[in-house]
Amino acid sequence: MxxxxxxxxxxxxMSAATVEAMRGFIDGEADQGSYETELQYADLLGHGLYERAAQMLNAPRANIGLFSSATEAWAGILSKLEFPLGCRVWVSSSEYAANLIFFNFLKQSRGVRVEVIPRTAQSPLDLDWVRRHLGGDVFLVSVSHIPSCCGVVNPVEALGAILREHPAYYVVDACQSMGQLALDVRDMHCDLLTGAGRKFLCGPRGSGIAYVSNRLLGDLTLNFADLHTARTNGQVNRIDVLDARVLEIAEKSFSALVGLHQALGEYLADRExxxxxxxxxxxxxxxxxxxxxxxxxxxxxxxxxxxxxxxxxxxxxxxxxxxxxxxxxxxxxxxxxxxxxxxxxxxxxxxxxxxxxxxxxxxxxxxxxxxxx
Ligand SMILES: Cc1ncc(COP(=O)(O)O)c(C=O)c1O
Missing domain, CATH: 3.90.1150.10 (Aspartate Aminotransferase, domain 1)
Structure with missing residues (x-):
């Protein structure tokens, strides 16, 4: 059946071509060695993949980072942001539970006040409420574009148009919309957008994509940078690459990234x-x-x-x-x-x-x- x-x-x-692409990489690893195979795929892994993710999001390539899951990207990046004591954070009612857990930790450690943007009968985000209540102490606004429970579409572009005039960081969890809705970070005016490769993009498990704005990237406090972007003489660190890749971990499942590259190619060819x-x-x-x-x-x-x-x-x-x-x-x-x-x-x-x-x-x-x- x-x-x-x-x-x-x-x-x-995953498509047959995505599985085939991954199989080709894994066969290479088994036959010729993993590091040696990675060298052969250097252009795809270092350029082509970032280019495709950037194209999907209408973002510059330097603002794309790759992770092993959406949560690793979202929580890893936001944990490098210093939340002012007692600041306000707004979340959507569609918010994913792991995001709420993150903010609840900040409630304990930084006295952050978490508030839920109300809904109306017609919209999961009450944009009039947002206009009326947006104050200087709202430090960050986080929205799950589509929740994990059902297909409710939050109006992330309309919210972004309001927040654009305001200093609050704007974070879009696009885990359930990536690969099914057109995502344009310039239309959203967001500072962070994250998603997984395995869902509507039909890529492999163990892959996640993040867009990080220059503003957010510049404001993050780096507590670590791995050896693909940094070096040290034992005493002093030197960061060689200051784009979004500085947030990544160097060691990854490269076969998964090869599959993600293929899945992104299929999405881009088909997105009309x-x-x-x-x-x-x-x-x-x-x-x-x-x-x-x-x-x-x-x-x-x-x-x-x-x-x-x-x-x-x-x-x-x-x-x-x-x-x-x-x-x-x-x-x-x-x-x-x-x-x-x-x-x-x-x-x-x-x-x-x-x-x-x-x-x-x-x-x-x-x-x-x-x-x-
Ligand atoms: C809306 C939303 N955000 C985040 C996640 C977490 O994604 P991941 O499992 O790749 O960390 C999910 C997973 O289902 C999700 O539905």
Missing amino acids: SLVHLNTAGAGL RLANEAYTLLSSELARLPGLRLLCAEYRQSGIVSFVPERGTAQEFVARAREAGVNLWAGTAAHTPLLLADLPASHFVRASVGRRVSVAQVELALERIRPLL
Whole structure:
């Protein structure tokens, strides 16, 4: 039975060419040595890959850093930023739980006050509230573009247009939008944007991308720089490269980066086709079906559609769907505690559709899911 994979929000299926690219690198490592293979791929790893990530984000290449996950990028970079004692940090209601954990540590260590940007009936971000309340002590604003629980699209460009006139740092967690929505850091006016390679980009696990603005880069306090960008005589450090790569760790999974390079190439070649017919079909059909309650149906969504089944648990539903040949995911409300504070269940069923899922596959999935409700 052919499996329909509707868990792009967990990890998208890699293309055959992406797997082949990684296999070629790993074969080289096994045959000729890993460092020697890395030398052969120096241009791809040192230039081509950064160029493609930069193109995806409409950013200069020098502002791109590569990491092993979105969280490593997001938390690693923000932990180099000195938060003033007692400053205010604003977060979206879509905020990813790990980001909230980071800010809660700062509550304890720096007395940071964390405030949630309210929602309206029409928008997950109340932009009028932002205009009315933005004061000098708001040090940083953090928004998850699309939450991990469902496809709610936060208006990050409109928020950026307001914040542009204000000194607050603006951080966009684009983990669930990278590879499915057009991302332009110049339109967003953001200081940091992070995402993972494995989700809607359909790259390998163990890869993450960050854009860091010159302003943020200049304001970070470096507590370390690895040997690809720095050296020392034993007494004094010298930083040779002061672009976003100074935030990276030198040792990486280079085979994963070769796969990410291929996945980015496929995305860039295909990005005109971003409007996803398959997603529209899935979300409109699920909205029509009885026996389930859709999450956040009042907001515009993209890529992810989630629901709570009326009978049985989400975990049971997902297990039965897998037996019927459909990969869904039992998402946990704990990963977006603000948005799902009132959810009367600990888990929900999450279906997510990227560029590489066809309309015919969604039709097949719907045929298999309908009898389970
Ligand atoms: C919105 C959001 N941010 C951050 C992350 C963390 O990404 P990673 O697992 O690559 O660290 C996720 C993961 O699902 C996510 O959905």
